Amino acid sequence: MWLLSVPRMIAFGEDSLNAIATINGKKALIVTDNIMRKLGYINEVTKKLSENKIEVEVFDGVEAEPSEESIYRGLEVAKSFQPDLFVAIGGGSSIDTAKTIWVLYERPDKRVDEISPLEPLGLRKKARLVAIPTTSGTGSESTWAMVITKDGKKLELASREVLPDLVILDPRFVYSMPKELIADTGIDALTHAIEAYTSTWRNEYSDALSEKAVEIIMKYLPKSYRMDKEAMEKVHYAADMAGIAFSNSQIGIIHALAHSFGATFHKPHGRSVALFLPYGIKYNSKAVSDRYKVLAGKAGIGDLYDAIINLLRDLNEPLSVKDLGITEEEYFSKMDELVSKAMESTGIVANPRMASDEECKKIFEYAYYGKEVDF
Ligand SMILES: [Fe+2]
Known part of the structure; x- marks a missing residue:
């Protein structure tokens, strides 16, 4: 049921x-x-x-x-x-x-x-x-x-x-949102839709809402970031759709990594999610590349990963932990904590690829240096 x-x-x-x-x-x-x-x-x-x-x-x-x-x-x-x-x-x-x-x-x-x-x-x-x-x-x-x-x-x-x-x-x-917040929250919404679409708990209802949300966000978030009111309105509704989608499916490893990172380094949710989005997509693509293709096809954006990297660049989002100004020493001294918090997160449960502690640690390492996940 x-x-x-x-x-x-x-x-x-x-x-x-x-x-x-x-x-x-x-x-x-x-x-x-x-x-x-x-x-x-x-x-x-x-x-x-x-x-x-x-x-x-x-x-x-x-x-x-x-x-x-x-x-x-x-x-x-x-x-x-x-x-x-x-x-x-x-x-x-x-x-x-x-x-x-x-x-x-x-x-x-x-x-x-x-x-x-x-x-x-x-x-x-x-x-x-x-x-x-x-x-x-x-x-x-x-x-x-x-x-x-x-x-x-x-x-x-x-x-x-x-x-x-x-x-x-x-x-x-939402018209008074500062640009950085438009970018961070918009990417959070996009991630909700993508994770809901690939979760093992996905279903027809969550799929329908995810597809529409991704289509709208990919099309309108860059304009919304430039304070176009019509685009801001569209993204506002799409973010709500993505919320309904993941609430009736589940978030995944991107949120697990982001929750752990955000709690450990006191970074806002949306910013943390944006940071781990490309790494999580690459990691999960070993399990759900076909789903990513379908989703990208519905949204009319070519390759999902490439489109997201371009979007993150357009929105001036940091592409690595290093870019956020966290030192190597500070980050790696907290690695055990980062991994254990991520592995306890709900996002791990219904992620399409079952992550081990070792893999989770590797993703955290790759994300520090901005290295594309290749395992
Ligand atoms: Fe989120």
């Missing part, structure tokens, strides 16, 4: 913030970071909620790569305000934080690391969730995953119940 899990409703288009009117609630806790306030997004959403007679409180303590401690700080705000609605505004960190606070708010008997996809949580007795992404990448608004950092490791938590009741893809909320 396969299950397809998606948000209850996805509103998209320039007036999609109005969809808030379809949600009944009395008290909304906005979960966000202070940059969103500076950009004016919090005011705009607060105004819209107030028009619908919903009282608003804001928790703007979301951290990049959110820690467990930041979750508990938000939980305290929720406990005293008692919302019946959580409104996450921001990138994946804000949305993952809101999902996790929501779970603990409804289930005070649980700890963060006890959230499991195998155990029903019984959410929605107290509150529901609206997600408004302001980056086009993580897909968190449409996935049932939460990534939280604890003791220097990424906890990859999941529950189908945390899928939002309403997702708002209003392109106006």
Whole structure:
């Protein structure tokens, strides 16, 4: 049996913030970071909620790569305000934080690391969730995953119940993204689609969404990087499609390597994913070169690997760990940690090629020097 899990409703288009009117609630806790306030997004959403007679409180303590401690700080705000609605505004960190606070708010008997996809949580007795992404990448608004950092490791938590009741893809909320963030998050989205397409858990639904997402991202991400608004809007929807795709299939070794690297060297998720994308594709091509050909054919891009290298160059992404300014000594002294964290990651489980510790170490080594994976 396969299950397809998606948000209850996805509103998209320039007036999609109005969809808030379809949600009944009395008290909304906005979960966000202070940059969103500076950009004016919090005011705009607060105004819209107030028009619908919903009282608003804001928790703007979301951290990049959110820690467990930041979750508990938000939980305290929720406990005293008692919302019946959580409104996450921001990138994946804000949305993952809101999902996790929501779970603990409804289930005070649980700890963060006890959230499991195998155990029903019984959410929605107290509150529901609206997600408004302001980056086009993580897909968190449409996935049932939460990534939280604890003791220097990424906890990859999941529950189908945390899928939002309403997702708002209003392109106006991504027009202020800085160029670097457009590139990093766009490549993250592209990687979600590619890994979902080659995972051993892939299925017809995830395939369909991956194909469309790759086609759109390969075509429009370079224009989006140059701040073309129409292209930014297209990539915003494609990133959400890629989120639904991997949430209903699985990520793979690229995310496993990136999660490990990002947690060890404190690098943002999208940047880490972009770094390991070409290495993971080369490694997996021994197992799924036919799938890569089909995907590239659907997207009309020739050879997938070559097209991606060109795209990464166009977006000024670093092509090796060395390019990021991490010294050889610093990197290789942490090799055992890098390998063990990657091998523990969910991305390893359904990757089309079963990686050994030794192979994983070799990929990390190749990625440092920018050497093409040839094994
Ligand atoms: Fe990702």
